[in-house]
Amino acid sequence: MDAVISQVRTALRRTYTPSSTIEKVCRGIQNQWIEKVTIxxxxxxxxxxxxxxxxxxxxxxxxxxxxxxxxxxxxQRWAEGTSIELDEALLLYDRYVKSKxxxxxxxxxxxxxxxxxxxxxxxxxxxxxxxTAQPKTWAGQQSGTKMMIPELDEITVDFSMVA
Numbered sequence: 494m495d496a497v498i499s500q501v502r503t504a505l506r507r508t509y510t511p512s513s514t515i516e517k518v519c520r521g522i523q524n525q526w527i528e529k530v531t532i533x534x535x536x537x538x539x540x541x542x543x544x545x546x547x548x549x550x551x552x553x554x555x556x557x558x559x560x561x562x563x564x565x566x567x568x569q570r571w572a573e574g575t576s577i578e579l580d581e582a583l584l585l586y587d588r589y590v591k592s593k594x595x596x597x598x599x600x601x602x603x604x605x606x607x608x609x610x611x612x613x614x615x616x617x618x619x620x621x622x623x624x625t626a627q628p629k630t631w632a633g634q635q636s637g638t639k640m641m642i643p644e645l646d647e648i649t650v651d652f653s654m655v656a
Contacts, residue, residue: 496565496645497554498522501530501547503575507583508532508545508599517621518603525551526617529604533629534590534597540632542597543589543654545582551606554647567644578640582652589654602626631655 498519505515510532521527528551534543557563570577590597603623605614618624637653 494523497549497648499574500576500579500642500645500648504530504532504545504547504579504583505601508586508601510599510601514601517623518601521603521605521617521621522549525554526605526621527603528606531602531604532586533600533602534586534593535600535629536596536632539627539629541629541635541655542593542632543586544635544637544652545586546651546653547579548649548651550647550649557647565644571644576642576645576648576650578642578650582640582650585652585654602629 501522502515502519505518510518518527518530522530527549529546529548531544531546533541535541567576572580575583590599605617633655635653635655637651639649639651642648642650
């Protein structure tokens with residue numbers, strides 16, 4: 494769990510997310526309430542120009558825990574505890590946002606575990622201090638890439654952007 498939370502915390506910190514939001518998201522992950530975290534580079538009109546997403550497969554996570562895989566081993570490619578896949582996606586995100594000359598702001602969205610009731614989601618939102626976001630649209634046709642972290646294969650990292 495610490496490794497999963499560490500990757501999410503790193504992604505949020507490196508995209509200038511306020512520490513109070515980081516702690517709320519990490520609490521939601523610790524409780525296995527959240528299965529996806531997205532960090533969107535949005536313009537002043539709320540249109541998405543780029544997005545970094547971390548998907549957590551809780552079923553795969555539980556299989557690892559049941560099998561006794563409670564630690565992970567990583568090599569020198571991991572920079573300061575950050576997987577190379579996440580590190581590269583964060584570099585892409587940062588470069589893209591900077592290429593837009595400061596016109597984009599990062600916004601964080603969470604997606605709760607699938608198959609839950611509206612009342613359950615409302616209780617979780619209240620516990621975390623989150624509100625339901627308005628639907629967002631992309632600023633144009635997006636393309637991207639998806640990478641699984643081999644050493645932590647319950648996490649998939651996606652990066653998409655408007656070309």
